[in-house]
Each structure stands twice: as C-alpha cells, then as structure tokens.
Amino acid sequence: MRSAKLFQYQLPMDSGVILRDQRLVTREGWVVELCQDQQLAYGEIAPLPEFSVETAIEAGEQAQQLLSQWVAGEALDLDAAFPSVAFGISCAIAELAAELPVTGNYLVAPLCCGDPDDLVERFNQMPGDKVAKIKVGMYEAVRDGIVANMLLEAIPDMQLRLDANRQWTPLKAQQFAKYVKPEHRSGIAFLEEPCRLPSDSLAFAQQTGINIAWDETVRDAGFEVKAEPGVAAIIIKPTLIGSLARCITLIEQAHAVGLTAVISSSLESSLGLNQLARLAQWQTPNVIPGLDTMQLFQTQLMQSWPGCELPVISLSELDMVWHK
Ligand SMILES: O=C(O)CCC(=O)c1ccccc1C(=O)O
Ligand SMILES: [Mg+2]
Structure with missing residues (x-):
C-alpha cells in the first residue's frame, strides 16, 4: 500500500x-x-532561483505527476525529470529502502569572508582537516589575490577552496594569480570556474599551477568527466544535477579518472542538507563537503543541522498542497 503527500515550504x-x-x-x-x-520517508525539492532551469511551481507540478505514478506502482523515469524533482524523489525512495546510510559527514568547509582571525577561531572548534572556502570574483581580482595569499600565509596547514563562479576574464584571473605567491599555490585545493569559458579556465590552471574545479561546467550540455592537467575536482550540487543514481554515477566516474568529487549545497533547508551530508559520507567519505550554508537561513526545517541553534519548523506547520 502506497500513498504520497506534497508540502510547500517558505523559509x-x-x-x-x-x-x-x-x-x-x-x-x-x-x-x-x-x-x-506504514513507513514514512521524506525528500526535499528546492529549485534554486537563477541556477535551476525549473521554477518551484514547475517542479511542484512535475512532482505531483511522478508521485501519482509512484503511488500507482509504475516505474519512474527520473532521468527525464527536472534535477531538483529527481533529487528529492530519489532521496525519499532511498530513505524508504534504507539505502541512504544514516551517518553523515558534518565537517563542512567553512565559507569565510577573508578574515583570518575568524577562520582560526572556526578551525579551533573543528576536528579534522582544515579546509575553507572563499568566494572570489566579486570585487577586484587583485584584492582577491591578496586575501588568498594572506590566508594561506596565516594558516599554512589549511587547504583553501576558492570559487570565482566564472566571473573573471583571462586577464583578471592572471591579476589574481600574480598576487598568490608560487609557494602558496599548492595550498589552494582548487579554484572553481575562474573564467567564463572552460577553455580559458583550463589554460589558466596550466599557466599558473593553480588547480581548478568544475562546477557550472558539470551542468553544461555535453559535459563528460575526464582527467585534464590542472583539473582537481568536480563539484556536485545534487539539486542542480538530478537523482541520487545520477549523482553517484558522476562521483564514480570522477573517482575512476582520479578527480575529487565534492558534494555541495544548493541552499537546501536543513532537511535536504542533512541528506547531502549523508550522501557525502557514503560516497565521498574522505572529502569535506561544501555544505556550510545553514547560516544563511533564519529557520530550520523538520530536522536540525548539528550545532545549529536556529528554530526548527515542523512538518505540521507546513501547508499540504497535494496527496494521493
Ligand atoms: O559549495 C559550497 O561550499 C557552498 C555552496 C555554494 O557555494 C553555492 C550555493 C548555491 C549556489 C551556488 C554556489 C556556488 O558554488 O557558487
Ligand atoms: Mg560555484
């Protein structure tokens, strides 16, 4: 006997x-x-504005169709579904089958703004490897280079992840690199997507010795996982990629060619974020995931994120918009 419900949230x-x-x-x-x-299982569908192709309305409508099929015992074609819908439904199905192990990797890479004292403080409260992430490409490239260099000098045993989100021209990327001393470049685990064109990002990596990672490029049509000089990692944001099975295939392909796969958030609520931490522990056990996004919310949903003291909204407080 099967039934399904869809609830709407706004946080x-x-x-x-x-x-x-x-x-x-x-x-x-x-x-x-x-x-x-009589067993219940949950998943979260949360298209991210400006990143997802689908809107929340479209995702909700498609979810209803697929859930009707699931209730009727029909097979679901999640590869044809919107990524956020495929991810949320596949997580709920995996929960029912007890396929998603319960232990999570909650050691996130702190998203920091460039203040070394702040970062030292956070690392002091954290076990495990020191890995932090900073967004670059929003202000002057030279300033980003100086900040990165200073952080790497201040915390020599840290691995820094940088994320430019394709904001730099090749010239700006070079200006950034110029301020990062050659001896500090190995402290950069990777720089995500320095340039608008992947070919420019690749050339940058090869010219500067600063490793890069693909994030947006993973979602480009025709992307194939392959080892290339200067590429260290691929970033996997399941809400933007698709079903658990699709994410796991990408992770396995990355591992097969020697690339690191990093599970990362698309600003899911604490419900989805916990499932991402569990996916990370299961499929990328030795890699710190990019899940330091709970601090961007004012409330949590259904479950709490370890150490987060924000109030938790329960399922009974949400509107049930559909059931079958
Ligand atoms: O990857 C992380 O560490 C945090 C998540 C993150 O940076 C992000 C979250 C939502 C949308 C885009 C991005 C991004 O990688 O720029
Ligand atoms: Mg990014």
Whole structure:
C-alpha cells in the first residue's frame, strides 16, 4: 500500500543572501512524503532561483505527476525529470529502502569572508582537516589575490577552496594569480570556474599551477568527466544535477579518472542538507563537503543541522498542497 503527500515550504533567509543578481529573501520548495506499508520517508525539492532551469511551481507540478505514478506502482523515469524533482524523489525512495546510510559527514568547509582571525577561531572548534572556502570574483581580482595569499600565509596547514563562479576574464584571473605567491599555490585545493569559458579556465590552471574545479561546467550540455592537467575536482550540487543514481554515477566516474568529487549545497533547508551530508559520507567519505550554508537561513526545517541553534519548523506547520 502506497500513498504520497506534497508540502510547500517558505523559509526566511538571512538578510544578506545574494544569488547572482538578486537577493534571496525567502527560500521556497517542497517536501515529499512517501508512505509505504506504514513507513514514512521524506525528500526535499528546492529549485534554486537563477541556477535551476525549473521554477518551484514547475517542479511542484512535475512532482505531483511522478508521485501519482509512484503511488500507482509504475516505474519512474527520473532521468527525464527536472534535477531538483529527481533529487528529492530519489532521496525519499532511498530513505524508504534504507539505502541512504544514516551517518553523515558534518565537517563542512567553512565559507569565510577573508578574515583570518575568524577562520582560526572556526578551525579551533573543528576536528579534522582544515579546509575553507572563499568566494572570489566579486570585487577586484587583485584584492582577491591578496586575501588568498594572506590566508594561506596565516594558516599554512589549511587547504583553501576558492570559487570565482566564472566571473573573471583571462586577464583578471592572471591579476589574481600574480598576487598568490608560487609557494602558496599548492595550498589552494582548487579554484572553481575562474573564467567564463572552460577553455580559458583550463589554460589558466596550466599557466599558473593553480588547480581548478568544475562546477557550472558539470551542468553544461555535453559535459563528460575526464582527467585534464590542472583539473582537481568536480563539484556536485545534487539539486542542480538530478537523482541520487545520477549523482553517484558522476562521483564514480570522477573517482575512476582520479578527480575529487565534492558534494555541495544548493541552499537546501536543513532537511535536504542533512541528506547531502549523508550522501557525502557514503560516497565521498574522505572529502569535506561544501555544505556550510545553514547560516544563511533564519529557520530550520523538520530536522536540525548539528550545532545549529536556529528554530526548527515542523512538518505540521507546513501547508499540504497535494496527496494521493
Ligand atoms: O559549495 C559550497 O561550499 C557552498 C555552496 C555554494 O557555494 C553555492 C550555493 C548555491 C549556489 C551556488 C554556489 C556556488 O558554488 O557558487
Ligand atoms: Mg560555484
């Protein structure tokens, strides 16, 4: 016996969350509830504005169709579904089958703004390897280079991840690199997507000795996982990629060619974020995931994120918009 429900959520964000060009005031999404033989399981569907191709409305409509098929016992074609829908439904199905192990990797790479004292403080409270992430490409490239160099000098045993989100021209990327001393470049685990064109990013990596990682490129049509000089990692944001099976295939392909796969958030609520931490522990056990995004919210959803003291909204407080 199967039944399914879809709930809608709207969570207030911290006032400073900017996505590309717009401020994200409220995070909107859906919670899927599957019920089979009296057992309940949950998943989160949360297309990210400006990143996802689908809107929350479109995702909700498609989720209803797929959940109807699931209730009827039909096979689901999640490869043809929107990525956020495929991810949320596949997580709920995996929960029912107890396929997603319960232990999570909650050692996130702190997203930091460039203040070394702040970072030293956070590392002191954290076990494990020191890995931090900073966003670059928003201000002057030279300033980014100086900040990165200073952090690597201040915390020599740290691995720094940088993320330019394709903001630099090849010239700006060079200006950045010029300020990072050659002896510090190995402290950069990777720089995500320095340039608009992947070919420029590759050339940058090869010219500077600074490793890069693919994030946006993983979602480009025709992307294939391959080893290339200067490429260290691929970033996997499941909400933007698709089903658990699709994510796991990408992770296995990355590992087969010697690339690191990093599970990363697309600003899911604490519900989805916990599942991502579990996926990370299961499929990329020795890699610190990019999940330091709970601090961008004002509330949590259904479950709490370890160490997070924000209030938790329960399922009974959400609107159930559909059931079958
Ligand atoms: O990857 C992380 O560490 C945090 C997540 C993150 O940076 C992110 C989250 C949502 C949308 C885009 C991005 C990004 O990689 O730029
Ligand atoms: Mg990125």
